[in-house]
Amino acid sequence: MFAGQGVGRTVHGKTNLLPAPFVCIPAKLGSPPYYPPTLLLCFLLAIPGCAAHTVKYNAFIKNQFEHVSTATSVNGSIDDARALADQAKLPHNSIRQRYELERKAGCALRSQLGSQDYFLLGEVYGGGNARTNAETLRQALCQKAASKGGDVVLIFREGVEQRQFAYTTPGHAQTNAYGSAYGVGNYAYGSATAYTTYTPGQTYAGTMYFPYGNGLVFRYVPGIEDLRKRTDALDDRQLEQLMGQVEKLWQDEHMTFKEALALWDQLLAGSPPR
DSSP states (O other), X not given: OOTTBOEEEEETTEEEEESOSBOOOBSSOOOOOOOOSSHHHXXXXXXXXXXXXXXXXXXXXXXXXXXXXXXXXXXXXXXHHXXXXXXXXXXXXXXXXXXXXXXXXXXXXXXXXTOSOEEEEEEEEEEEOTTOOHHHHHHHHHHHHHHTTOSEEEEEEEEEEEEEEEEEOOOEEEEEEEEEEEEETTEEEEEEXXXXXXXXXXXXXXXXXXXXXXXXXXXXXXXXXXXXXXXXTSOHHHHHHHHHHHHHHHTXXXXXXXXXXXXXXXXXXXXXXX
16 A cells, blocks of 8 residues: 555545555444334334445445456454554654555454455445345445445454344224114204224334444456565655655545556656666
8 A cells, every 4th residue: 555545544434535545444343233213213214125225435445346247254453553553653653664564454454354465446335224234244245345446345344233222113093883763853862872883093112223434445367566676675755755746646536546656666667766
């Protein structure tokens, strides 16, 4: 990972980027699960056929990406990487020290994927209603990641939230009247009896289970680790200059990711190693 990726904090489920050029580590472990707004809606969504997921994506890299057909999920942790990224923010660090700490943080993430030729694109997060489960949510997270150009999702937070519900249907009353009548001249005589039956409402209560999860989205880019190693060889002045240049590349929404990588390579070619 390199310029354009930041250390983040989680607010309402997504990671808001804070300035940090090399690695994005959420400061909190993700977002609360998705809940329907009312208990009645909870009850209605629990009936068969109403399974639904709410999945969102927070892009760290703004470039244009080609969609991939599928993405794979793996379990992982961001704890070690987050500790290194937090240490990199301390004010006594030089440009070189900050770079090396954040470089190690990125390596800690990618080592869980089995190769350093991965690039962090963003975060995917969300939850499901009571008709879903952890497996269907993972599938939804992977679908979202694939639509954004990622082929691997590092799941670092997932679980099932329990929520009690109770819903009582309205009661109702029914009145039936029985009687007889007869007429004599201009007068009518008779009697009647009315019966009212009241049916109380029914109460439905129980526990509903809502899956939730967060994952970091990566894309496999063969040879990208070589670009990082060439960046390692720059002196401090060149490194600081390149950080700002590549930062702008990653935030260019009109540029494709391949074009940004090619420009990174060109910038390195114009910066002789120390």
